[in-house]
Amino acid sequence: MNENYSSLLGYLQKKKIKRILLISFEDAEIVKKLKENFSGELKVLNKTDFVGTGLKEIIQKTRSSKYDLVVVSNINSQVNRSKTSIKILTILSKSFKSFVYFDEKNLLKTNKIKLLLDLCPKLLIGILFSIYILIKTYLYFYLIYPFAGENEQKRKNQNRLILYLRTDLAGKIIAGGSITHIRGFIDGAKKLDFETIYVADYPLINHPISIVVKPNPLLDFFDEIQMMDYHFRLIKKLRKCLKGIQIGIIYQRHSIFNASGVILSKILQVPSILEVNNSEVWAKKNWSRLIFENLATRIEKFAFEKADIISVVSEVTKDQIIEIGANEKKIVVNPNGVDPAKFSPDINGNEIRIKYKLDEFFVVGFIGTFSRWHGVETLFDAAVIVLSKNDKIRFLLIGDGNLKSNLELKTEQLNLKDKIIFTGIVPHDKAPEYLAACDILVSPHLGFETGERFFGSPTKLFEYMAMGKPIIASELEQIGKIIKNEFNGLKFKPGNSQELSELILRLYEDRELCKRLGQQAREDVIKNFTWEKNARRVLERIYNF
Known part of the structure; x- marks a missing residue:
């Protein structure tokens, strides 16, 4: 059993807890443990209860009843979830006594007053900085976009060094379709004598050449603003890190509010490839939520227009982005793949x-x-x-x-x-x-x-x-x-x-x-x-x- 599970159960035994709000997200084990060991009232909210839900509805769910304790588990998280947002959510809940948060490494026991004292200065600074980033992003893309025009001629060379950008702030992911796709492309390119510099907010495990660009922690309570800021942070850091390095191409995995690949392509005067698995604006609108939709749409169109090559995983994705405004001549339909040496009938199960x-x-x-x-x-x-x-x-x-x-x-x-x-x-x-x-x-x-x-x-x-x-x-x-x-x-x-x-x-x-x-x-x-x-x-x- 995870040590934090044991610590939580011990904590419940010491306190007179009758009603718990459990926000379990992807952690099925904590649900099971509490149902087995807690005899009081237990309200469970998992990831499904939040996906595609507006802020008002999320707050209503956490305030539907009064609780003695809010427990939040971020174990087995499949997304880079904001701790600040979680803390704000628990402050807004009707919890009388305290709040427990834990993941694979951390266990936090506190109460609303301590949370407020901890969060208020950070939130104030974060809100002011968010306003600055929002204005900067609007000016940047609304001033550049009307004059984008046709792509400039890039310096094509046969230098086989790829700058691979993952810009979706996914954090540490050890498995799943996205990480399989990333590793697969990098390994496939290596067999064609290419080397890759991988850039993301977390290093790629077992990949020797990585540049880590962390997002601004002051903005982690509002993911859309943090994504906008990451566009600028990435460009700024890479301009410094890449001095004296001869990049052959820039390859970006498309993400919302980010066109850093095509901007760096212009700065470095090398071709860019944009990998598109679907319209991120469509995905956010239908599977999550999107506040700055018009700005997100403008940035996505800008990325599609300025990329030299757009790699899509299917004909359906091709049709989808053509409707948005992508140039069909740039698009390569490129289904995913596999390494047949790693996945083989010879493997013993x-x-x-x-x-x-x-x-x-x-x-x-x-x-x-x-x-x-x-x-x-x-x-x-x-x-x-x-x-x-x-x-x-x-x-x-x-x-x-x-x-x-x-x-x-x-x-x-x-x-x-x-x-x-x-x-x-x-x-x-x-x-x-x-x-x-x-x-x-x-x-x-x-x-x-x-x-x-x-x-x-x-x-x-x-x-x-x-x-x-x-x-x-x-x-x-x-x-x-x-x-x-x-x-x-x-x-x-x-x-x-x-x-x-x-x-x-x-x-x-x-x-x-x-x-x-x-x-x-x-x-x-x-x-x-x-x-x-x-x-x-x-x-x-x-x-x-």
Whole structure:
């Protein structure tokens, strides 16, 4: 057990606590621990309760009742969450006594008065600085944008040094689609004899050349302003750090309120590549919240206009950004990929099978984020159907996310704890062993609730294919085009758990079909979807290979 869990439980025993507001975010374990060890009233708010919710509604949720104690856990956080914002939220709650905050390293016990005394000076300075940054950003982009014109001729050279910018303030992330994509591109470029300087707010683990640019902590209570400020901080620091270094190209992973890649491209007179996974303005509006929408839209259009090359993960993303104003001639459709040496049928998954007592069973696997559009609920419902018909099958669900705690609870209620296994998040370099422990792999993605076309290019699909495992995947945009039914996988209608369950049972009965589908999937991914090919598709627009 995490030491902070034990400390919290000990704290509750000493205090006369009857009512707790628990803001658990992604931490399912703290919910479980408190339900097991706290007999009083417990109100739980997790990440799902805050996503896409306005500030007024968030405050209303925390003030819906009176509590003796507010507990906030940031363990297993998948975002770079602001501690200042969390503290402000707890001050606004109806908590009488105190506040406990903890993550993997820290445990804070305090009360409202101490929080106010601690926060007030910082907030005052932060608000004044925010006004300055907001004015500066408006002037910067509204003065530059009308005169942006056509791109200037850049100095193209054959120097193979990439300046890679990650500007979304993601913090420390050890797994997930974004980190897989970043590592994949860098590794693919290296096979083409490129070196990369990685720039972000946190170093890339095991990458030797990184420049860390931290965001301004005074602005962490308002992420939009902090993002604007980061645009300027990044440019300022890199102009100093890169003196005397001959950069070949600048490659930026697109993020909101940030066009530092194209600005640095102009300053250094080298070409720029902008990697776009989707419109960040659209994503913020539909999946989170966006206050300065007009400014964000202007900066995004500016980045699209001034980038020399725009790399998009799918045809749907291409169509999306063309509607916004991107020049079609600049766009390279560049699906994600995989390293077939790291994800290979030769990897042994026996240790994982032994660890989870799967030796004698046919294992259905899934790896990814436990969120709606990843389709994990569809797979769970299919698993319940399958297990009612066949006791020789087990399900290994790898990853974490806001749906995980609810699914774990359902598993216990249905008495399926030993049959549907949740591993939690695993480091990306361990993922091949977990996939190797499975007999078939499922990619059950759903379309978006907004009705927008699915624009993703899931890295897990290519990893599945490289493992040489039979795949069952949703008939959905790029996924449905890569997986050809009965040839290199099986397909089902997105969200149809009954159809998915039938396909799982079919593969259990037909091992020859499993073998044929898996072999063909690996052949196809090696031919078309390696990270080396991903890097080549975009870099060949600038370099001579």
